[in-house]
Amino acid sequence: MDSFLTQQLDKQLGQASHLSNEAGRPQLGNPSGRPDPLEGRGQGVGTLIARISNGQVSSAGLLASDATRDSLSPGDEKALADLRHDGNPVDRTLSTGSYRLVAVEAPYGDVIVTGLPLAAKQNTLTSLVWTMVVVSLAGLVLIGLAGTVLIRRTMKPLEQLSEVATQVSRLPLDAGEVALAVRVPPSNAHPGTEVGSVGHALNLMLDNVSKALEARQESETKVRQFVADASHELRTPLTAIRGYTELMRMTENFTPDGRKSLARVQSQSERMTTLVEDLLLLARLDEGQPLKLADVDLTQLVVETVSDEKVMAPDRVWQLELPEEPVVVRGDASQLHQVLANLLSNARKHTVPGTKVVTAVMRSADGSAVVTVTDNGAGIPPEFVDRVFARFARADAARTSPVGSG
Template sequence: MSALSLAVPGGRFNPDNWQLRTKLVAATLALLVAICAVVGGISYASMDSYLTGQLETQLAQASHRASEFGGLSSSPGLRPDPLEARGQGAGTLNARIFDGAVEVAGLIGQDGRRLTLQRADAEILADLPQTAAGADPAPVERRLSAGSYRLVSVRTGYGNVIVTGLPLAAKQNTLDSLVLTFVLVSLTGLLLAGLLGTAVIRRTLKPLGMLSGVAAKVSRLPLDAGEVALAVRVPASASRPGTEVGNVGHALNRMLDNVAGALTARQQSEMKVRQFVADASHELRTPLTALRGYTEMLKLTEKFSPDGQKSLERLQSQSLRMGRLVEDLLTLARLDEGQPLKLGPVDLTQLLVETVADQKVIAPGYRWVLQLPEEPVEVTADGAKLHQVLVNLLSNARKHTDPGTTVTAAVARSGSGEAVITVTDDGPGIPPELQQTVFSRFTRADQARTGTDGTTGLGLSIVQAVVEAHGGSVELASQPGRTEFAVYLPGRGCAATAASA
């Protein structure tokens, strides 16, 4: 992964995209790291101050012994070596300076033997700030060939200067051990705190995950139409009032109960409306049939004026239109009730040829094109219902385009075995806002799709209902200059299973 992808706002290292438990664990560990850093800093400073004070006390004692022993005489030949003073421990450095020159200098090794200093070390010792006799010495730190030392330079009453030093290695080793121990203990504690904290936080937030799972399941339910079984609820363990998560779970369950009641009421109201439409459509068939019959009889037996003749023809056309509307409503009502299809082998190739031939007679002003495969495409379906689907699709293309439009009807077999029927026209297209509701009932095209025949707005609804009853689907793709409806039907032998399900 590149550095750029890690820096973008939507990257995985952006805290805004972390889960809540990750944020809590990270915040807890960050707080513990800060606490460890503060405690470690204070402990290091305290130990450093303590060791420094202890070292300065030892240095003052060693300097006092060396000054009393090594600066007893003013005669250079009679002054003893300060390293030979009693009580000087391993690592102690002593030097005597007289008249700006180092007379004698050395240190005691770990084995008790005397070690000499290098010339550069002598120059460093000669340049040390000197403290007058009887005053408190001011220790300084210098880097010598033998390591880092804390040194004091004291002028004696005989005019010479005694330099005393103690190594800083023991102090630094103690501080390094303290740092290493503290780091190891802190890392172990942070690791254990991270593991235990993750387990505790995960267990604490488990009810919140249940709430999220319930909300996700409900979001995937088709709640827009039909009978909905909203049986998903937050478990009792995550919906007990009294805690923050429990209050949310309880509120979510109450909301789901309210939604379930509203959906049940909506379903009951929808069923009443559908039953009313079915009953009304059924009752309207008889008077409409009688109306058409009497109109035909009057037209054949009576003589009318030209205006009367036009009125009679208008009455006849409107009764036919209302009859088609009633039949469409009855068809949708039967499909809504789930009435079984009359299944049998259907040759879609032959069915498409016959349906297009009928449309050529009805609308000779259009250019009708057939695209057929070499082999017949057969499915197990209700032939009458599929014929109605094809009639509606072809009539839709004819009614909503102008004469001269090319309408192409095709059938083929997809790679997965589905039968695919497409009806394509090169008309002005369907507006994007209408494409979202084009399969809804009583949806009518606006002025963007011209035509001369009146429509009921039920044709495409019937297409979708019939195709879905066969276990298939219908899709629309439209843009200016090309509109295509594609019907997908299961392969032969599959429609019966889909219909029975």
């Protein structure tokens, strides 16, 4: 583009040089007179013209915007006088700006220097550069937007696959009945494309997992039913054993060893009854029976439960920390009693005589009721904390009571 603009400027410069040469031609009948070539017609604003006679600048100036003549500095005149008179355009920087100059030796012996300002060419180049920059930036923005739209359209099926996988990852698959109904839409599960193959494989995997969960649920239901039936059926013979044992202890005379053996039978039958009751309770809980909600006085419940444990283990130090006002909550009294009795039972079974057990009832900052059972015993081993609430979990079966259970 610079070369093209230079060629156009040189063409204009050639025309201006021809006009200035004709304007500076001596008049007929007055060969010694030299008219000012800048006063010739057809020259544009900013045109520079100088006449060089015998190596000296005899006249020089440029056409101002108001059609007046502006003089050149001595330095500018010297620069013009030093130009070669070969008719080839050159660029020079003068005090008034940059010019494209050409020095031509006229037929009448003088050298006429003609120049046109380079400002128009430079402005055109600058405008062209900015235009290219703006167009390029706009093109990049459009390409970016089109690429974004195309990528989002391409990635949309993958986003749906990710959404399905995320929904499945949030389902509680570890226990209970799970309805695994989420699937990849058929439009994204066609094996004809890469994404469709992945979606089809994911649906097959979800179908397999769903069948496995149904089989597990069916197996758990059967086991739960068996435990409930077995526990219920065992209660009758165990009750009979305990009753006959108590009857024999009251009506028969035994030797000391016999009484010791009978007491052992009675204690083991009581232990077995406790285990059966626990199994039956777990089976009932697994059935998901609705809670019998009512207003429960936690303060009174704690007092009664601790009193029961105090009778069973008078060698522990049982303490209560209760608020002045009763703490009433909405809940199932039977279930709350079972939870509290289990905590206190563990504190009794897994501590040595003389251990202090503190049961506290309080209100938290958000108004919730909080019940804590704390003892100063050996504590729970760190490696057992993650399993402390698992069913029948024991930190060390060799050191715990044979009847202790989680």
